[in-house]
Amino acid sequence: MQTENRLFDDLAKMLNGAAGTIAGMGREAEGSARSRAREWIGGLDFVGRDEFEAVKAMAAAARDEADTLRARLDALEARTATTGTAADAAMGAAA
Structure with a gap:
């Protein structure tokens, strides 16, 4: 017998949304770090x-x-x- 508990459903939805948001923030931070690294390396005098x-x-x-x-x-x-x-x-x- 399954009981309907909206509290657990809402909590699961909230945690799912938070996980997605955190994953998106991680991807954005990684992209930003890569961009800054490219800018920093581009400013150095490296030989091709x-x-x-x-x-x-x-x-x-x-x-x-x-x-x-x-x-x-x-x-x-x-x-x-x-x-x-x-x-x-x-x-x-x-x-």
Whole structure:
């Protein structure tokens, strides 16, 4: 046997409405927090992905060029060292 108790019905409706309102407030607060975070991050001086990748590629190319120049310098120094030694020996023999 079910009894009709309007007090419990009204209480259930009120709690249901309050739960919906609280859920809506939570969604609104989350949206507001996301919006403020986007504004804050947008104000900072961050680099975009495209710019980062471009600089990264340029740095790799510069590193490769530096390695090539280092190899050329080492070869020139080695050649100069052997030429200098031969010239020193020739001067020593002439003296």
